[in-house]
Amino acid sequence: MELNKNKVLLGLSGGVDSATAALLLKEKGFSVTGYYFDVAGNNIKGRDEAAAVAEQLGIDFIYEDVSKDFGEIVIGNFIDEYLHGRTPNPCVMCNPNVKFKHLIHHADEIGAYYIATGHYCRVFHDENDGEFYIRRAVNEKKDQSYMLYRLGQEVVSRLIFPLGEFLSKDETRELARENSLQNAEKKDSQEICFIDPMDNYAEYIKRAGYTSRPGNFVDKNGNVLGKHQGILNYTIGQRKGLGIALGKPAFVTKIDYEKNTVTLGDNEDLFNTSVISCNNVFTAYSAEIYDGKEVLAKVRYSAKPAKATIKADGNRIIATFEEPQRAATPGQSIVFYEGDHVIGGGFISE
Template identity: 50%
Template sequence: MNSKNNLDYKKVVLGLSGGVDSTAAALLLKSKGLEVIGLYFNVHKQDKRIEEKSRKKAQDIADELGIKLHTVDVSDDFEECVINNFLLEYTKGRTPNPCIICNPNIKFKTLIDVANSENAHYIATGHYAKAMYSQRQNCHVICMGENEKKDQSYMLYRLPECYIMRLILPLGEVENKDVIRNFVRNHNLSNADTKDSQEICFITDEKSYTDYLKERGVDSKEGNFVDSTGRVLGTHKGIVHYTVGQRRGLGITIGKPAFVTGINSGANEIVIGENTDLFTDTIKISNCYFQSSNSKTFPEVFSKEVLRCKIRYKAASAFCRIREFTDDHIIIEFNQKQRAPAPGQSAVLYCDDEVIGGGFIE
């Protein structure tokens, strides 16, 4: 492996799926005079047909771009680290986000490994976010992209600084997805009008997540729907079929709109309530990760700062403060109540547009 001092600052290894975002990122990097090397991740251990189709899409675009494409089989590590966690979380009645686990442990680790082997200083992806040095945190950090509705900084909050300091995110300044599509179209590339990829890359469009869970041997027994007092209201199909905040598909009537307000995996119970029961002004997060390598920086620097928090990927950030900070957890208090924070999802904290850290909702 090459040392960092010998790496070529004109070379960049780009995660290339064949989608419009990574394609646009490749074009932008090439326009800056960088030698772009594509990297395709083989994650489909279970379905070789899907894998071959996905890889061909990436190779076709690499050929159109005139760049080399490496394929790395990460399927075993992906299965162990990402999919097994995904399956386990659902059996606990939690709602996981596999990208949060994959990015630091699989995707960006592999990008760095290939960059080192290719003597490339930089890595890149098509995420809508920014990577820069923060004077406030005294380290390299992830920041929000220009368009908060498209922003993907939430997905990258657990990246270590040693990855961020070599990371280029060409789409961070883009305000509109149509700009990206037109940019790719103007370069006469064949994928300008392809639809965006689904949120869970290892579940195909024709399957629901519950179909996938059942296919992988994860199913759960029927149990009771209960109200907040424990009164039995009916029978549910198994806890893996439900998530906090869900209304559709419950098959139960309580004389008013019914929502899943809690999941008790130990008792195999789904708690049912009204929409108003889903709102809370505090959450507890654990297994926290901070952009600054010194977690002690957090309470010292940010205890009096105005912070914002996202409780799910597509949520708008909301103003908050830190009510309690320990080695094990953080309690976040919001200025306004938030709807349906789901256990297993990440809560990500921001100061201005800088990611400062986050953790998993309990």
């Protein structure tokens, strides 16, 4: 089927961001179809809210149960990472492997060239090399480019982010109010979409039938300080809820799956200038092209981009920062930027 550049398939969650994105796309003359992907498989409330928004906006609506893919790819990885002492980011796994994969599939089915979401970021098209890149949003506090670094050209080249130029979330809500959107005052979604805000990840994993055995808290020299309750309960930088009193503030500085130990130390022990990543992907070129290049890099979603030099070392990237970075956490991502656009990233290994 030939794809129509006037048609767009929009990820429609039922929230104010995606609803406002639909409104903006319609104003630009696009024929918009809303797509709700149900990660739980039984989220009737979420489906009905999204369908109601689609009806109010007068756009077509597609519902899909993606719980099988989501469970195997995202939740499976989430549990496995915590059991091995790493701290995953489910959105980073979901975006390329579930959300945008299904968006592209259904866009092709309905003949829509473009796909869109309510993410706060932009797309940059480099006319010199013809490549497309994820670009940071105008509103840096809301910028979500970090979560999208694993998307390839086949996705990014067809992406529209209608909210990328907005200066604040208030601007989004104000536009929704002006157009009497029924979800203009709806609260923002929770951090981990498949875990209730009143719950916590460790209890979720335990209810799924998994556990990790108790072991030793140690200091950086290997001296035993006490007993921990299983490595899945801890993450790098954690200070609260350790269950041990040392007479001074203590932070988790390392988790060793093989030895089943959790290392505790001072806040200063969390700072490093070198971060190593694996399973790296680059948006347009191979890692070798960027070898020795100075870039900006983020070691977590909320971090500010910081200057670093990257070195390609086989399957690894070694990023050396000008300023020490706090609590670079195995399992989380390091994302590389050239100016304000994403060039690649990988999973932090050490």
